[in-house]
Amino acid sequence: MKIRVDPDRCQGHARCYALAPELFSVDDYGQSSVVGDGTVPAELEEKAHLAIANCPESAIEALAG
Amino acid sequence: MARVTAPVGDWSQDFEVLDAGYIEDPYPIWDDLRQSCPVAHTERRGRAWMLTRYADVVEAAHDIERFSSLEIGVINSDVQPEGYDEADAQYGLPPISADPPLHTWTRRLILPWFSHTRVAGYEKLTRDLCRRHIDGFLEAGHADAATDYAQQIPVRVVAQILGVPETLSDTFTGWVRDMLEFADDPERNLRGQEGFGSYLMAELERRKNDPGDDLMSELLATSHDGEPLDDRLVLGMAALVMIAGIDTTWSSIGSSLWHLATHPDHAARLVAEPGLMSSAVEEFLRAYSPVTMARLVTTDTEFGGSPMREGDKLLMNFPAANRDPEVFERADEVVLDRAINRHVAFGTGIHRCAGSNLARMELTVALEEWLARIPTFRLAEGAEVTWAGGQVRGPRVLPVVFP
Numbered sequence: 052m053k054i055r056v057d058p059d060r061c062q063g064h065a066r067c068y069a070l071a072p073e074l075f076s077v078d079d080y081g082q083s084s085v086v087g088d089g090t091v092p093a094e095l096e097e098k099a100h101l102a103i104a105n106c107p108e109s110a111i112e113a114l115a116g
Numbered sequence: 117m118a119r120v121t122a123p124v125g126d127w128s129q130d131f132e133v134l135d136a137g138y139i140e141d142p143y144p145i146w147d148d149l150r151q152s153c154p155v156a157h158t159e160r161r162g163r164a165w166m167l168t169r170y171a172d173v174v175e176a177a178h179d180i181e182r183f184s185s186l187e188i189g190v191i192n193s194d195v196q197p198e199g200y201d202e203a204d205a206q207y208g209l210p211p212i213s214a215d216p217p218l219h220t221w222t223r224r225l226i227l228p229w230f231s232h233t234r235v236a237g238y239e240k241l242t243r244d245l246c247r248r249h250i251d252g253f254l255e256a257g258h259a260d261a262a263t264d265y266a267q268q269i270p271v272r273v274v275a276q277i278l279g280v281p282e283t284l285s286d287t288f289t290g291w292v293r294d295m296l297e298f299a300d301d302p303e304r305n306l307r308g309q310e311g312f313g314s315y316l317m318a319e320l321e322r323r324k325n326d327p328g329d330d331l332m333s334e335l336l337a338t339s340h341d342g343e344p345l346d347d348r349l350v351l352g353m354a355a356l357v358m359i360a361g362i363d364t365t366w367s368s369i370g371s372s373l374w375h376l377a378t379h380p381d382h383a384a385r386l387v388a389e390p391g392l393m394s395s396a397v398e399e400f401l402r403a404y405s406p407v408t409m410a411r412l413v414t415t416d417t418e419f420g421g422s423p424m425r426e427g428d429k430l431l432m433n434f435p436a437a438n439r440d441p442e443v444f445e446r447a448d449e450v451v452l453d454r455a456i457n458r459h460v461a462f463g464t465g466i467h468r469c470a471g472s473n474l475a476r477m478e479l480t481v482a483l484e485e486w487l488a489r490i491p492t493f494r495l496a497e498g499a500e501v502t503w504a505g506g507q508v509r510g511p512r513v514l515p516v517v518f519p
């Protein structure tokens with residue numbers, strides 16, 4: 052599984068970072084981005100889905116692969 | 117005045133957010149409106165509309181072309197402080213009262229003050245504050261959880277960030293309540309605006325000569341497009357942080373404690389399973405969202421089948437959206453371990469609460485510290501809990517006992 056954050060949608064709620072700090076980082080302006088290239092290790096897939104489902108701006112996408 | 121306070125017969129055509137019954141128990145009214153008239157109307161304080169469905173509130177918050185932030189007050193305040201100047205007033209309280217482009221760059225100046233890293237740095241101070249206040253009433257076996265506790269925390273944290281002496285905290289709380297809670301009481305509203313305004317003005321001058329490491333000093337040292345910031349912008353931004361961070365967070369802490377006082381099983385569960393605190397905090401924010409915001413309709417238009425006119429007001433009822441059964445299962449129940457919770461207590465879109473990291477930290481710490489010292493508590497016998505509402509909803513008197 053691979054994920055990405057749409058920077059135009061992200062408004063800095065930081066829910067993803069709270070739920071899956073291994074997968075996201077947030078800058079001083081609240082802008083979130085994926086750690087590394089967004090590849091999610093199998094053991095973190097559940098957390099990735101939780102982050103996607105909890106984003107109030109629907110800014111996180113799961114990419115195929 | 118009589119017109120405004122007259123009882124509401126038909127909520128869909130004549131809503132009144134300061135109605136006493138609504139403030140006390142808005143939930144059945146929201147349920148009715150969501151089903152029968154999701155774009156409610158009133159003419160009580162000028163023409164206004166109110167959205168109660170999640171999808172509508174989210175759509176409106178993102179539609180910044182049609183719905184401007186130049187008017188965000190749920191209640192129009194008609195009073196103006198002495199020396200009020202139209203030109204000055206246009207600076208408002210950026211970024212909350214601004215549309216892009218002013219919104220964009222003023223927001224960026226404020227955001228880093230409430231980043232994750234900065235907020236982590238305020239945690240210890242918040243914890244110490246909570247402990248100190250609990251020390252003050254623990255022995256007595258009873259307290260007003262609103263005035264003795266919830267109300268005391270956020271103002272002191274924000275004061276620290278703004279470099280305001282703690283001794284002024286109660287005065288500040290008074291001013292902020294005058295401005296937000298008593299927006300329809302001209303005398304109190306004016307008192308709040310004047311007191312707060314002249315205080316900030318004096319502080320601004322003081323910091324020009326003797327800058328510190330506080331927000332106002334830093335803004336004074338900032339430039340935009342090669343020019344130093346206008347004093348009026350600095351004042352507006354500092355005022356906003358003060359106003360936006362006090363009543364809101366305090367209301368949230370108070371509502372959460374009200375919930376725990378009336379649901380002892382939930383208090384017991386949080387004590388037994390502290391790992392639930394983070395989902396519980398989101399759930400309290402959802403179920404007892406304090407803040408409703410308004411927008412100014414910029415053009416004759418239609419929304420949800422309702423004809424809106426330029427100059428109308430549109431209320432985005434975030435608290436009602438957060439109880440929409442279309443989006444939340446068991447919407448009217450507090451589910452401490454709710455796994456999926458896309459609530460919009462902090463708004464949505466470009467005005468997402470700039471202080472949300474700070475608010476979450478304060479709410480978490482205030483509840484943790486309370487439960488660590490006072491794991492079992494309930495409403496006092498015959499307690500008369502009172503709520504404030506309108507722009508910000510939360511308990512104002514909350515007598516609890518922990519014998």
Ligand code: HEM
Nearest residue numbers: 211212360361364365368407409462463467469470471475
């Ligand atoms: C539980 C506590 C809080 C709640 C529920 C809350 C709620 C909100 C909401 C709904 C908005 C969006 C306004 C809109 O769409 O027009 C907002 C904006 C804002 N809030 Fe909060 N807030 C809270 C605490 C705080 C704190 C602690 C601070 C800072 C000390 C703060 C600072 C701000 C600022 C600066 C904005 C304006 C952001 C912008 O317009 O870009 N808030 N808040």
